[in-house]
Amino acid sequence: MEEGNTIAKRAGSRLCCLCNERKPALKRPKTLEQICRDCFYNVFEEEIHQVIVGNHLFKAGERVAIGASGGKDSTVLAYVMSELNRRHNYGLDLFLLSVDEGITGYRDDSLETVKRNEVQYGLPLKIVSYKDLYGWTMDEIVKVIGLKNNCTFCGVFRRQALDRGAAYLKVDKLVTGHNADDIAETVLLNILRGDVARLSRCTSITTGEDGPIPRCKPFKYTYEKEIVIYPCSDCKIFNQNHTYAYFKKLDYFSTECIYSPNAYRGFAREFIKDLERMRPRAIVDIIKSGENFRISTSTKMPEQGTCERCGYISSQKWCKACVLLEGLNRGLPKLGIGRSRFLENSNDNRKEAKRNDGDRSIESKQCGSLDF
Amino acid sequence: MHLTLEFGGGLELLCDSVKIHNVDVELKKGLEKLTMKDLLAWVRTNLIKERPEMFMKGDTVRPGVLVLVNDCDWELSGQLETTLQEKDVVVFISTLHGG
Numbered sequence: 001m002e003e004g005n006t007i008a009k010r011a012g013s014r015l016c017c018l019c020n021e022r023k024p025a026l027k028r029p030k031t032l033e034q035i036c037r038d039c040f041y042n043v044f045e046e047e048i049h050q051v052i053v054g055n056h057l058f059k060a061g062e063r064v065a066i067g068a069s070g071g072k073d074s075t076v077l078a079y080v081m082s083e084l085n086r087r088h089n090y091g092l093d094l095f096l097l098s099v100d101e102g103i104t105g106y107r108d109d110s111l112e113t114v115k116r117n118e119v120q121y122g123l124p125l126k127i128v129s130y131k132d133l134y135g136w137t138m139d140e141i142v143k144v145i146g147l148k149n150n151c152t153f154c155g156v157f158r159r160q161a162l163d164r165g166a167a168y169l170k171v172d173k174l175v176t177g178h179n180a181d182d183i184a185e186t187v188l189l190n191i192l193r194g195d196v197a198r199l200s201r202c203t204s205i206t207t208g209e210d211g212p213i214p215r216c217k218p219f220k221y222t223y224e225k226e227i228v229i230y231p232c233s234d235c236k237i238f239n240q241n242h243t244y245a246y247f248k249k250l251d252y253f254s255t256e257c258i259y260s261p262n263a264y265r266g267f268a269r270e271f272i273k274d275l276e277r278m279r280p281r282a283i284v285d286i287i288k289s290g291e292n293f294r295i296s297t298s299t300k301m302p303e304q305g306t307c308e309r310c311g312y313i314s315s316q317k318w319c320k321a322c323v324l325l326e327g328l329n330r331g332l333p334k335l336g337i338g339r340s341r342f343l344e345n346s347n348d349n350r351k352e353a354k355r356n357d358g359d360r361s362i363e364s365k366q367c368g369s370l371d372f
Numbered sequence: 373m374h375l376t377l378e379f380g381g382g383l384e385l386l387c388d389s390v391k392i393h394n395v396d397v398e399l400k401k402g403l404e405k406l407t408m409k410d411l412l413a414w415v416r417t418n419l420i421k422e423r424p425e426m427f428m429k430g431d432t433v434r435p436g437v438l439v440l441v442n443d444c445d446w447e448l449s450g451q452l453e454t455t456l457q458e459k460d461v462v463v464f465i466s467t468l469h470g471g
Contacts, residue, residue, distance in 0.1 A: 027447040034448055072381075072467075181467075228381065228438060228467045229445070269468065273435035 018043070029223050029280035044230055048218055049084050055205050057216045060091035063171040066123070067162055067215075068096040070113030073177030076227050077219065081175065082121050096121075097165045097174070099158050100129035102137020106258050128165040130157055134325055142259055145333040151263040152337060156320045160312060166213040174215040181224040181276075183217070184283045185268040187290040192268070196295060197302050197315075203290035210304070211313045221284060373397050373406055373458055377415065381466035383437070386427055387419045395419075408439070409452040411462065427464070436468040 014034060016024050022036035028043075035043065051057075058064065066081060068074040078096060085092050098114045111127065118125040131137050134157060142150050166174050183203060190199040201207055206216040219227065260266070275282040295301065302315035312319045318326075320336060327335025377393045384391045397414050399406055409431060420427050428434055432452055439446040440463040446454050456462070 023444070024448055025443060026445040037443075224467045225438060228465055229440075270435070273468075277435045 026226075026229055029225055029276065030221075030284060032280065040226075041230070044222075044226060045080060045084065048080055048222065049088060051205075051221060052084065052090075052218055055216075057175075057206065057218060058090055058092055058173065061093075062091075062173060063093040063095065063169065064173045064175060065095045065097040065126075065162075065166050065169055065171040067174060067176040068098050068114050068117065068125075070098070070110030070117070071177075073179055073182075073219065073224075073227055075113070075117060076230055077175065077177040078117055078121055078123065081218070082123060094123050095169050095171060096123045096125040097162060097169065098125060098127045099161045099165070100127055100131075101154055101158065102130050102139055103257065103259065104139055126165050126169055128161045128168070130161065133157075133161055133164060134321075136325075136328055138259065141328060144328060144331075147259065149337050150259045151265070153324055154259075156324055160319075160321045162215075163212050163312075171213065174213050176215060176217055177219055177227075178217045179219040179222050179224050179227055180283050180287060181269075181272060183220055183290070184272050184286040185265060187286050188268045188271065189265060196299055199290070199293060200295050200301075203287055220287070223280075223283065373399060373456065375411070375456065375459070376461045377419070378461065378463040379465075380463065381437075381468070383427060383464050383466045386422055386424075388421055393419060406456045407452065408441070408446060408454040408456065408462075411456060412452070426466075433464065436466060438465045438467060439463070440465070 014024060016022050016036035016039050017033045018035050018039040022038065024034035025037045026040055027034050028040075064081075066074065066078050068078055078094075081092075082094060084090065085094060096114060096118055098111060100111060114125060114127075117123070129137075138150065138154055141153050145153070162174060162176075186202045187199070190196075190202055203220075205220050206214055208214050272283065272286075304313055304315055306312065307314040307317075307319035307322055309318050309322045312321065314320070316323075323336035327333055327337075374394070374396050377395060379387055379391055379393075387393065395418075397406060397411065400410065412428060412431070412433065416424055416428055426434060427437065433439060439451075441449060441454055441456070442461055443463075
């Protein structure tokens with residue numbers, strides 16, 4: 001081997017763009033800069049701090065719950081929030097909030113990770129479960145509805161579950177680890193589905209300000225690649241050998257949900273990843289396009305009201321969670337999926353009642369009222 | 373050539389749930405160098421036991437899989453053209469899972 005040349009080439013004749021001292025460890029997709037590990041940590045953390053401050057996400061003294069699944073985004077979020085809170089004196093009371101959907105072999109493992117995070121970061125943890133809230137675990141739901149549309153149930157239920165948990169903790173805000181890739185995917189999904197109402201909201205960094213608990217996404221402009229790599233060679237606290245933020249050696253759980261392979265979002269995700277390979281800026285550019293959509297004044301938009309059954313915010317008579325739950329409890333798993341969304345149409349669904357699994361009548365738990 | 377390969381982010385499930393592999397890769401006859409392109413082909417044949425499409429797409433890794441050679445992003449060293457040396461550590465991390 002031409003040792004001399006190869007070594008020089010591999011060692012990188014270039015140095016980090018920012019400090020000009022150290023060897024680069026990563027090429028940032030957002031800027032195409034080649035930067036070293038230390039500069040990356042600084043830039044990563046500083047950018048998120050600027051997003052938090054620039055968008056006025058928090059006020060001093062607020063109680064904030066971090067939606068924590070044990071996966072890479074929420075683990076990094078918990079770490080970074082706790083670090084920035086300390087470093088920049090945000091004055092926030094932070095909590096970890098986790099949802100147990102009841103998926104054996106997936107969620108039970110990732111919850112172990114969150115429990116470790118509770119200890120590692122010193123943040124109090126609250127876990128809410130579908131079983132307690134709705135009377136159904138995802139495993140039970142999938143047995144009834146099959147492997148299609150399960151993400152619809154899970155997503156709708158999770159949203160409410162987080163709000164319940166947040167209300168229990170009496171927090172002022174909820175933060176989630178949605179990253180730039182996620183938001184770009186959502187923009188595309190909403191375009192593909194013609195969901196104009198969601199399209200108009202999905203790029204907002206804070207949502208639900210007129211609802212029970214506002215929620216925000218500090219990672220809105222953070223690339224998934226950077227979240228995974230966010231390394232730290234001299235981080236002494238977390239010595240686990242998982243990737244984190246591969247560099248930071250943070251402890252997180254990484255497997256795909258066993259029920260997700262058929263999710264529609266998967267297609268948007270593949271597409272976004274292919275786009276990123278060609279032109280990495282495409283992700284933030286899609287978000288920018290999304291932020292600048294304006295809805296035509298002649299488009300009819302849904303009005304926000306409250307669910308008649310449980311009081312949760314809803315644009316229909318019943319909120320989606322109540323509709324889905326009703327469907328499950330009456331043995332009409334298609335209720336709320338597809339065209340007939342209203343309970344008034346249940347006449348049409350009588351034919352489907354023949355598909356009833358027979359003895360599947362778990363007493364339907366009321367969604368309960370949210371005391372706000 | 374002796375190398376250490378690590379699989380993370382769920383990719384280990386494609387290799388019998390083993391995260392770290394210490395391997396000995398034979399160089400192709402007549403060639404002195406081993407490139408990442410050669411290594412990927414080798415991995416696909418020898419280590420990936422199921423669903424190879426989760427790991428590779430065409431000649432390169434599936435979009436969404438990060439590759440680090442000695443803790444450095446392979447985008448810095450030429451991606452598929454990166455040359456490997458004895459005792460190098462190559463890490464493959466999938467980003468394609470929930471957070």
